[in-house]
Structure formats: structure tokens, C-alpha cells
Amino acid sequence: MVTLTDYLIVGAILFGLSLAGMIINRKNLIIVLMSVELMLLAVNMNFIAFSSFLQDPRGQIFVFFILAVAAAETAIGLAILIILFRHRQSINVTDLDTLKG
Amino acid sequence: MELLKTLSLLVVIAPLVGAAGAGLFCRQVSKQFAHRLTIALMGFSLILSLYVACLVIGQDQSYEGVLYLWGQSGKLTLNVGFLIDNLTACMMVTVTFVSFLVHIYSIGYMAEDGGYQRFFSYISLFTFFMLMLVTANNFLQLFFGWEGVGLASYLLIGFWFNRESANQGSFKAFLVNRVGDFGFVVGIAGVLGYFGSLDYIPVFAAIPGVAEANTLIPGTSWSVISFIGFFLFVGAMAKSAQMPLHVWLPESMEGPTPISALIHAATMVTAGVFMVARLSPLYQYTPSMQSFILIIGATGALFTGLIAIVQNDIKRVVAYSTLSQLGYMMAAAGVSAYAASIFHLMTHAAFKALLFLGAGSVILAMHHDQDLRHMGGLRKQMPITYFTFLIGTLALCAIPPFSGFFSKDAIIEAVHSSQIGGASYAYVCVVLGSFVTAFYSFRALFLAFHGEGRMSHEAKHHVKESPWVVWLPLVLLAIPSVIQGYMMVGPMLFSEPSYLGNSITVLTQNNVLMRMGEEFRGGFHMILESFGNFPLWFAILGAFSAWIAYVKKPELPPLCVKRFKWLYTILIHKYGFDDFNDWFFVRGGQRTAKLMYQGDARIIDDFFVNGAGRLITWCSATARRLQTGYIYHYAFVMLLGLMALLVWLMFR
């Protein structure tokens, strides 16, 4: 049988992959934003797995709200990305180092 | 008691009113108004504090009470209150007296300065804080005054803020004092933690119990009292410029001279000594801290004196001598001779202020040239300054019957008869210190006032005696420098009850003064006795060596040189240690002093003070490079931090 642990491990691996995506990706800011989506997916996976095994629909309610927030977050993130691109003509992560020290 | 409370309140508030009047309206009020206002209020304050002293010492009254409830949280109450007892009364008189004279003196000294009104405001403000400090009945108010005098001193050292060196000096003073202040805060926090109160009376009452209950290492005298005492003493070390934290005091000489007299000689630097005396009930229960205080004090007394020998700036010579005298006071406090310590504090306040103001008078005549090598022969042009400076020097060198003799001799004797750890080392230090003191004091005196003038021809003609507002305080300070010691030695140190009454606590086994008091037969007898003891001869020897080295030897015509060579040879052969004296103390002393000075400059200044600063700056510059600006590095650091916490907490 598929156990809770299996689902949680999938969630953990997704979470790790999304973090790795943010660290190894040095060129494309859009992919960094996509990693954020992956991270939320990992969290959702955890919530749904727990919810299902606990037979408690409230966990799924939480996921519902995460999805709503994630959509809003993506909209704002992409808007910032667009004006960043307008000003710099680049979304290269490595170029974003004016502020440092 | 109400009378005492009202009087004390007036004494404290009057300078604040003066400061506010002269400071807040410094653009609007005239110079005359500024000094008249502040001096009138200071005079008022002085008269009232004398009256307070009469009431307290003469009629044995005292006052302890809360004036104003500052804050309350839980069981802790923070008050503003007064504890007016004998110790406080002594300090109040000393502070207001010196401050009053410095105010008068500043009329002449600062006459041409642009920040005249501001200056008067600052010194009045300083006096206010100092009075707050001495009248406090709790640790917090003590700290408030403590920080306040630090602030005022910072403002005053940096008074000539367009001078780079003045800025540096004030900054250094502030930083070193911060080190002390934080020690102090830890101490206060300790007091609060273990006693649950910040008022003196309940804390002092609880000390024996707490000392017994909270021994750090069983079977030793290391209790939390030692811990608290140590941190509080760190505060005192910074404020009173004790050995490792003394570096700021010479630098602070960049301020105007009246300030050096008021703050860095007579009053502020003695705050540490006052604190140790005030907290005598605490330090009595920690023998280890007593030894520590003794050793720090005695070391300072000797070694900072040595440094004074090679200084050429007249104010710096006096500054180093202050360091040395503070060492004496601390040493006395270390051997539980608090009365001697406070006594020396009071005599020192008078004669050191005298020396500083005298030096200021010279500087004024020399048009703000402070270099001893450019002076000489001023005796004839400035007789009053010379005479008063001489009195101050004699008092400093503990030559009887001047005031310094009685207090210093009592200290040396107290150290001699003490049995606590480090006392024998301290005794050697303080005795040698008296030689050194005499040597550098007379050196300064001779270089400035004797011999041929070394200033330019033009300048020579401009040298004249200072105006009366400058020399009047000198004369007024010279009087106590002569008589104060003789008059006060008995009642201050040995009589029962003494001037200090029961405001200090000394355990019987530590009470060296009481033992000395059994042999005390009056001031005159003390003078006679001193001729049979080392310290006086050391002092005279020091003065004499200075005379040889700086007056006689370089200038005497060949005949005299021959005659004195003969005398010199006789002296060498007769006593056997003149040779040694000359070689070891004059030359060797100079060499050691030079070494010490360089060591001081290199090791302490460069390594500890600047080095610590540089180390932090370096750390800072390196650490900021971690902030690369790259998002992926930031994410990486977050992940790293998370992982570290995760692994640590999971497998802890």
C-alpha cells in the first residue's frame, strides 16, 4: 500500500528541488518564480496527504487558500518582473547586484 | 529633615537653572549675563552646600528619601532620591567650591572665545550632573549622573570642535567611557538581579546575607558580590582613568583649561573613587576585589607618574600627575582606608585645580603655547601665578605642612599597615611614587618658571601677569592647599566620630585607619614623625633631583659645576645611592618613562584601543562582503541557516 510516508517524501523532494532551483539558477528570473510555484506545490502535497490520512477536510481548505494566494502572488511577482525588464532589458539574476555590502 | 531636603534640592537645581538660562538662550543673552547668572547661581549653590555640610557634619543630621517616582514595573521602583550624609556633604562642598572658582576663572580664560555663553552653560550643566551623582540614593540615579558627567565632559572636550585633535580626544573619551559604562550597567543589573532593589539602603543591608548565600566557588570568598563589585569597578576604572582604561584622560586635555581643572582633575575623575567609597559596604565583603582595586591603584600611582617625567606639554604633565594621584586614592580605597581616600580626594581637588588653573594662566600668558621647552623664567613676570603654582606643587609632592602631605602620608601609612593581598607590592609602588611625583612636579615648575626664557624675543615682552579674574581663583585655591590638610587631618581620619561619620562601612579586621588612629597625636606631631620616614625623604629627593637636572646642571657656570661636582661626589660617596639615584631614577627613570610612554602609546593605544577598533572595522569590512547582492546567495544563506538550526535541534 501507498503510505503517508511516500506522499510526504514526494513533498520533501519537491521542496528540495524548488530550493535547488533558486540556488543553481543564475540567469533566468522567471525560472526562479516557477520554483516558488513548485515550493507551494510541495506544501500542498503535504497538506493533502495529511488531510486525507487524517480524514480531516480542513487540510484541503488550507490548500484552497494557498492556491488563491499563490495566484495573487504570481500576478504581483510577474508585474514586478515586467517593470524590472522594462528598466533593465534583462531578467538575468546575476545582473541584480547593484545593492550589496 | 525637610530643611535638608529643600537645601539639597536647591543646591542641585541651581546649576541646572544656570545651564538652561545660559544655554537655551545662548544667542539672545549677552556674555555678561551668561557669566553673571551662572556664577550667581553657583555661588548660591556653594553657600547652601556649606550650610548643608554644617548641618550634616556639625549637627549630625542626615536625609534619605525619595523625591520623585520615576517608574515602576512590578516590584521594581525607580526613584529619584537623595541620600545626604557626611560623605555626600563633603563631596558637595568640594564640587561646588571648585566649580565656583572655575566659573570665575573662565571669565578671563574664555573672554575671547566665540562660544562663551555655551561654555558657561556646559560647565553649569556638568556641575548639575556631578551633584546628581553624589546626592543619589540609588544606583540608577548614580548611573544617570555618571552618564551625564560623561556627556558634559564629551561636549566640553570637544568644545573647540573645529580642532581635529579635540574631536579625536572627545571621541576617545566617550568610547573608553562607554566601555566602563557597560561594565557599570552589568553591575547594576547584577544588583537588581540579586537584591531586587536599586536603593542603597536595602541593598547595603542585604549584602552580608547575599554574600553568604551566593558563593560562586564553595569555600572561597568569591561570591556574586565580587562579580557585581568587579563590573561596577570597571565603570569606576573608566571614569577615574585607572590603569588599562586611562588612555582617554591625557587626550582630553584638548579641551579648554578650566575644563581640565574642573572635570579632569577635581571632580569627574574622582567619581570612581567616590563610588568605591559610597559602595564600601559592598566592597568590604569581597577581599579579592579589594586586592584588585589596591593593585590597580598602586600600579597606576607609580607608572603613570613615570610617564609624566617625559612630557613637554605643561597640561599633560599635570594630567599624568592626576592619573598618579587617582592611583593613590584607589589604593587607599583598596585597603579600606576610605576616609584617607576621600581626604586625598578633597585636598587633591584643591591643589590640582590650582595647578591646572595655574598652568592655564601660564598658557594664557604664552598665547596658548603649552610647550614647556618654550617657557622658562616666567617667575619674574608672573609672580602670583608662580607663587600659587609653587604652593600647588608643594602640596602635590606631599611636603609638610601643605595639604597634600597629610592625605598622602595617611594613604602610604595605611597601605603600609594593611595585610590584604598585594599590600607589600602596593607599598613599594606608592613610596616610589612619591619620589616620582616630586621629580616631575618640580621639573615642570623649574622648566616653566626658572632659568632663562626660551620663548622668542617678541613673545617675551608680551608675557604678563594674568587679569585678576584669573589669579583670584588661584589665590583662593592656594589657601586650602596650604591649610586644609593640617586642619582636617584629625577630624577627617582619626577622630570618633569623624567627618565622614557612619556613611562608610569598614569591617573591624580591615580597619587600618583605626589602628593608625591609636598612634595619632595631632597634625604637628605627624609632621615631625614624617621626617623619620621614607616617603617624605623620597619626595624631597625627587624635588632635589629635578632641581639638579633641570636648573643647576645645565646652566651653572663652570665654577659652580665644580663645586657642585664636589658636593655631588660627596653625596654619591656619602650616601651611596646618589649615583644609583642619578643613574637609575633620573636617567633610568627617564628611560623607563620613555619606554612606558611608548609602550603606553604602542601597546595600549595602538593595540588595544585602536587595534580593537581596527579589528572590528576589519571584521566589518570582511563580513559585508558576504552580502553579495545575489539572490541565489541569499537563498543559499537562508537554507544554510535553516539546515543548521534543523540539524542542531533535531539531534541535540
Added chain:
Amino acid sequence: MNFTPPDFFPAILEMLTLGMTCLVMLVYLFLDQKNRGITYFLTQITLLGTAVVAISLHGSPEVITFDGSFILNSQAILLKIFILLSVSFVLMYSRTYIRENDILHGEFYLLVLFSVLGMEVLVSAYSFLTLYLGLEIFSLPLYALIALKGNKPVCQEAAIKYFIMGAIASGFLLYGISLIYGACQSFNIHEIISMMSLSIHTEPLLLTLGLVFMSAGALFKLGIAPFHMWVPDVYEGSPNAMTLLIATAPKLAGFALLTHILVEALPVLFPQWQYLLIAVALLSMAVGNIIAIVQDNIKRMLAYSSIANMGYMLLGLIAGTPRGYGAALFYMIIYVVMSLGAFGVITMLSRKGFELEKVDDFKGLNTRNPWLAFMMLLILFSMAGVPPSAGFFAKVGVLEALVKVNIVWLPAVALVFAIIGAYYYLRVVKVMYFDEPLEKTPVILESFDTQLAISINGLAVFFLGLFPTTLIELCQQAFLA
């Protein structure tokens, strides 16, 4: 399924804010460009009106409503009052700045109001769901606000950094919530507490993991090392008015976030989070104080100072007693008041085409505007912890709380860092008072209300030092119930 409609009254503050926000939005949409001052006044009315209602609510008994996901107690009301007031001050300080720099003022005020709403929700949250929603409602407008101004070239960089870091942090927070949910079978704080007390149903390892992840998310919002990397960049890169905003009220909201998680939901794990907080507090004090020294940019310097200050604040929580929590809250409020003043002065000194950024820009401020310099002096002295300023009492409070529980070494270390810290504040004082000004023109504040605001602010720092009792007691009470 039985369902009784919840009691809506406790959420009056949120409803008021939201309703007024919608009104501001409508007014702004149908308003002529010339009358745009009205949006400002409406926003101020919203903030101050809500604050007045909040003050009138103070003292009312604790209420939990919306099926246990909303709480209104004295702590929440106190925090809301200070959030509303501080944002009101922020708007007063930045009004001229917004006008002169052609920032879309309608969007600005709207987003600020949304953010305030989020903070209120967060402060009153009693379940992890509302906690998370509140967090996002207050953060998302801030990301947008930073990037709102087109003229400053680095502001988009600051915004995207803040956004991505913030997204990672809320990812951590959510992951933590999911683990706690798995362990306790609930994300309702009330139920978690009762679950914890049974302790058989909870899994220690999952709880530890959840604790660490959730704390990481909360610590990020407060800018505590090692989750602090965004702070200096965002403070520096944002337009001054936005820096002023993000440096003040969100700290209070962040404090609520952290205390909701640690103090209210997971007090059972105190031994674990005490260690966690000790580690991050030490790191914050070290990083903040040390790196601040070499900064030439005043906003960056104050950013590092905020990192250090948050470290000090944590000391109160480390004590683990109501007294300590109260001290931490007091510290937080005092810090916000100080930071409001410091960034307020920076914002006021900025003019069109001139962003005040360098420490050197403060040179000779005393000769250009003595009163402003004096206010800044009070604030800086307070930040350095010079008695009898408010900052001194705040530091004493948290240290005392630690000493009370017999942790002595930590205050000692904290004091060492405070010594180092004093240096860079005093440097600014020196620059203001002793250096020659770069430009001689006197600084004149145009509007009277701005002058009044900064005077109130500076003097508040001073008088809170002289009469700290009332506020300290309010803070203590907030945690004693």
C-alpha cells in the same frame, strides 16, 4: 450540519479598514487629478478613526470568534493601536515626498491601507490559516509599493529581491504549518494547545521540524540573521518613503507573527525554541552591529541596526516569562517609534531629485535646521541606549528579564555588542553637529503637520524614557492574561 453565524463585532477594526479602503478606491477612481489631496485625508481618517475605535476597545475582555480563528485581546489591541498610529505618522512624513516624486498616490495609499489591513488580520489571527492570510495581505502590497516608483532605478531590484526572499520565507512557514498540522491534526491555535497538552497524539520530531520551519518564516519577516539578507538591500533600494514604511509597522506585525507561533501555539516546545532564539539572537546582534560600522549609506546602516535591534528584542522572548514577553513587546514598540523618527527625518530631508542616502548628507544638519538635528540626536541617543532615553529602558527591560531567569552570560554578550553598536550611532551625531555642511541652505519643512509629527516623535522617545511606566505596564499586561 449545525452552524451558527459567528460574532462579527470583534472584527470591527478590520471591517472598518476594509470598508474605508473600498471607499478610498472609489473616490480615487472618480476623482479629478486636481483634488488628489482628498485620498490622503481619507486615508488618514481611516487610520486615525480605526485607531480611536481600537483605543475604545482596549480593556474589553478577550473574545475568540470565527470558529476559533480570530482573537481580540489586549495584546492584539495594543499592537493594532501602535500599527495604526505608526502608519499614520509614516504617511504624514512621506506626504511631501509622494507628491514631489510623482508616485501614483492613489495606488500608494490603497496599498498602504491593504497592508495595514493585513497587519491587523495577522495580529488578531488565532489559527495558522488566518495567520498566513494576514501575512500575505500585509506583505504583497509592500512588494508592490517598493517597485511602484519608476524613477529610482534600483527599486525594482529591491522589490524583486524582497519578493523572492519573501516567497521562500512563506514557503518555509507553510511547510512548517503543514508539519504541525500533521502532528497536531489541526492548524487552529486553540486546538493545537489542547492537543499538545495531551501529548500522546503529537509527534516530537515532526513538531521540531515544524517549529524550525515556521520560525524561519517568522524570523525572516523580522529580519533576523541568518534570514536577514534582504533587509539591507531592500532598505537601501526602496524609495525613502517606502523604507520608512517597511521599517516600522511591519516589525510590529512580525512580532505578532513570532509570538503567535512560539508563545501562544507552541509554548510546550519552549526548551527547543529557546535554544533556537539564542542562536539567532546572538548571530543577529553580531552581524547587525559589526557590519553597520563600515556603512556609508545611512539607510543601510539603519538596516543593519534594525537587524541588531531585533536580536535584542529576542532576548525578551528567550527569557520565556510573561515579564520577558512584555519587555520584548516594549522593546519592539520603542524600536518602531525610534525607527519612525530616524527614517522620518531621512524622508523629510529628501527632495525631488535628491534622495538622502549617505551619512555625509547629514553633515552640519545642526546649522541647517537645529530642531530637526536635535530630534535626530534624541533618537540616535535612544538607539545607542544612552540613559535616560526610551531605548535605554527597552534594553534594560529585556536584559533584566534574562537576569531574572538566571541567564547572565547572554546579557553580558549583548552589552559587548551594544558597545560596538554605540559607535555608529554616535558617528552620525558627530557628523550632524561637528562637520561642515555640504550645502549651506537651511532646511525648511513646508507643512506644519510634518513639523508637529517629528517633534512629537522625537520628544516621545525622550519622554518615554522619563515616564516609561505606563507603557511598560500595558505591555506587561498584554501577556499576563
Added chain:
Amino acid sequence: MIEKLIFYVFAALLIGSATMVIVSRQSVRAAFFLIVAFCASAVLWMLLSAEFLALLLIFVYVGAVMTLFMFVVMMLNLDQESLQEKFVRYLPFAVLLVALMVGVLVYAMKPGHLGELGLAISPHPSADYSNTKALGLLLYTHYVYAFELAAVILLIAIVAAIGLTHREKSRNKRQRIDAQLAATKADRLQILQLEAEK
């Protein structure tokens, strides 16, 4: 058994496509793999009998959010060449740390550490159980406050996105006196040193 098979196939697909998202060099490819990942996880959620959310993920996420992504990618018209870079250099470091984290998480999620839940089999609700109805009942009653807050969040997203990307009309030829006065020499005049042709 078949459930297990489905789980492993789609879990592998999910992890594989997630990996492809983060290692892709092109935004479009990454977006495509993200969609695959979403679809795969929707299947997993179905297995967990969270049907409503699984459908929501496809409709809302793949249908709207990913479209937004694609739209932005197309609109920005990125210079693909400049975005390509080898990230192998940084790989070991990141992989090490991430692997460590995943290791810790996996260790903590061993069945033994999950208590009763660790041994439970995935529950299969009865046929008349409606996931959507259960969620709806909760959402509009107990979670009405949160539901309103979610509405606010969407409103914020609208206001913020419009405010951010809104551009002022640049056709306006009005004179801007303050800008002219604020101009410095450095803004207007650039002096270049040109190498003389040889």
C-alpha cells in the same frame, strides 16, 4: 496494487518534470514541464481522494496561472542566448545541501516517526461522499472570514499589478521645468576619448 503503480509512475513523473523545470535553460520549456508537474500532482491528489482540489489545480493553475507565465515569457521576448549558461559549476554545492535537507526530512517522516498515521492505509471514502460538498460546507461557514480575506488578496493583486505596470502617456509634450532645472552636465554631455585611426 494498481494504486501503488499509479502512485509510483506519477510520482516519478512529478519529480522528473520538476527537475526539468529547474534545469531548463529556456523559460518556455520550464513552463511546459511545470504544467506536466502540476498535472502529475493532480493525479496524486486524486489518489488521495482530494478530487476538488485536483480539478482546481488543473483549471485554475494550468488554465490561468501558467497561461500568465507563458504570456509574460512571450511578451518579454527574452534574448535566449544570454540566458544560457552552464550551472554545473554550482551544482555540487547546492545539491549537497539540498540532499542533506531532503535526507533530514525523509528521516523525520519515517513511518515510525508518524505515530498511528505512519501505519494507516490510505482511506477510501464511501461512494456517496462528495469531496466538493464537504469543502463547500466548511468554506462558507467556518471559514467565511478566511474566504473574505482571500477575496481581499485577489483585490490586492489586481490593484498592485495595474499600479505597477501602468504607464503614463508619454505622448504628452508638456514642458517639465523641474526636470530641466535638475539636469546636470553629466546627464546631457558625454565626453568620449576616441582612439585615432591608424
